[in-house]
């Protein structure tokens with residue numbers, strides 16, 4: 664388990680992180696979502712001690728990462744540093760990783776290279792931007808860390824590869840019990856992936872959501888009335904969209920009771936629709952916090 668407690672950091676005169684507190688459990692995926700400049704990268708860099716906090720602590724399984732090097736060694740941060748190695752041969756970069764990370768698994772590395780059909784080039788610079796991003800991920804997971812921190816991991820990747828990577832990450836979490844923390848400004852990419860979402864706004868955590876709990880408390884329905892939706896429903900039903908007499912709404916609370924309430928209003932028809940993260944965010948935060 665990683666725990667950040669009251670982490671604060673200023674860069675120059677700017678307060679970049681303020682009282683950041685959260686927990687990441689073993690074998691889970693956490694999304695840190697925020698707009699550009701919200702402090703996501705600074706938070707990840709602090710977690711791997713590249714940046715020092717002014718206050719607060721970060722621990723792995725109870726051990727402080729700043730005082731216990733072995734605690735830090737279980738976290739691997741994937742940024743764009745592969746770009747800096749672009750003049751190196753692929754084999755040299757693999758050797759470098761194998762030297763740094765004692766659990767690096769060369770067979771698994773090769774398996775992943777084949778799975779993602781990575782071209783057998785000699786130099787890293789022969790990879791496209793997307794292939795370099797993919798290569799960084801392959802290196803990271805082949806190193807078999809306990810925690811992987813990813814900064815905008817799917818930037819520059821096409822839709823098909825993105826989907827494959829999402830599936831791959833879910834497999835890794837299920838199979839290897841690795842925990843993944845993804846910093847992103849794309850909420851939609853965390854759909855059906857994250858267990859927990861942390862919203863970072865101007866360096867502060869403004870919301871933390873456990874997705875299981877959210878899905879137990881919300882339901883989305885499309886409801887059509889002969890005339891309009893009765894006012895009696897509006898307290899527990901958040902209208903996401905209205906088109907004439909058809910409403911797409913989100914119900915919050917005791918969902919069984921609310922469905923009975925809905926039936927009592929005798930709609931012409933109503934049906935349940937799949938819930939998306941974006942719906943939840945619009946309902947919960949009024950749309951202001953959706954990172955675009």
Ligand SMILES: Nc1ncnc2c1ncn2[C@@H]1O[C@H](COP(=O)(O)OP(=O)(O)OP(=O)(O)O)[C@@H](O)[C@H]1O
Pocket residue numbers: 674675677679697698699700701702703704705706848
């Ligand atoms: N080395 C630095 N010098 C000065 N300011 C910095 C430095 N690094 C970060 N900042 C400032 O800290 C704030 C947070 O930056 P950070 O890169 O952590 O945000 P981010 O959420 O990762 O943004 P993005 O989504 O654009 O990558 C920004 O306002 C940025 O300008």
